[in-house]
Amino acid sequence: xxxxxxxxxxxxxxxxxxxxxxxxxxxxxxxxxxxxxxxxxxxxxxxxxxxxxxxxxxxxxxxxxxxxxxxxxxxxxxxxxxxxxxxxxxxxxxxxxxxxxxxxxxxxxxxxxxxxxxxxxxxxxxxxxxxxxxxxxxxxxxxxxxxxxxxxxxxxxxxxxxxxxxxxxxxxxxxxxxxxxxxxx
Numbered sequence: 667x668x669x670x671x672x673x674x675x676x677x678x679x680x681x682x683x684x685x686x687x688x689x690x691x692x693x694x695x696x697x698x699x700x701x702x703x704x705x706x707x708x709x710x711x712x713x714x715x716x717x718x719x720x721x722x723x724x725x726x727x728x729x730x731x732x733x734x735x736x737x738x739x740x741x742x743x744x745x746x747x748x749x750x751x752x753x754x755x756x757x758x759x760x761x762x763x764x765x766x767x768x769x770x771x772x773x774x775x776x777x778x779x780x781x782x783x784x785x786x787x788x789x790x791x792x793x794x795x796x797x798x799x800x801x802x803x804x805x806x807x808x809x810x811x812x813x814x815x816x817x818x819x820x821x822x823x824x825x826x827x828x829x830x831x832x833x834x835x836x837x838x839x840x841x842x843x844x845x846x847x848x849x850x851x
Contacts, residue, residue, distance in 0.1 A: 725754040733778040790832045
């Protein structure tokens with residue numbers, strides 16, 4: 667396999683400093699035309715919150731469509747749903763809404779398996795892994811936990827009766843949250 671030579675960051679910075687403003691505007695405009703991610707990134711940077719809201723809604727729809735599209739059956743491409751979450755995170759750096767998307771992924775996945783029946787261990791491992799990531803973030807931020815607690819617990823309740831140890835795994839993760847121990851005291 668042939669390795670493509672790439673410009674390194676220090677070289678890029680040096681090259682950019684050597685160009686005048688007109689040339690830089692031209693380069694950025696060309697990048698904008700070539701790449702959707704660049705368009706979204708620059709829109710977040712300069713338009714701000716409304717673009718972040720649009721990207722959040724878009725990511726949420728992409729996740730939902732992998733499981734419950736408006737027409738036909740869900741393809742359940744977990745990697746595609748996770749890519750939507752990761753792209754949102756990369757473009758916006760909005761950690762709170764990224765966690766919301768992660769939790770939505772588990773909610774919609776749990777609904778999918780409740781609707782269509784048993785899936786496979788890879789599916790449940792993916793759901794448990796994502797739920798664990800949400801729990802880890804909730805451990806760091808009690809306000810976030812308070813905001814998401816009902817949704818976290820509802821997933822546990824709705825998973826009752828689902829196989830592959832899924833319900834037990836969710837329950838174990840949920841009750842491992844230290845904020846819950848503080849409430850019980």
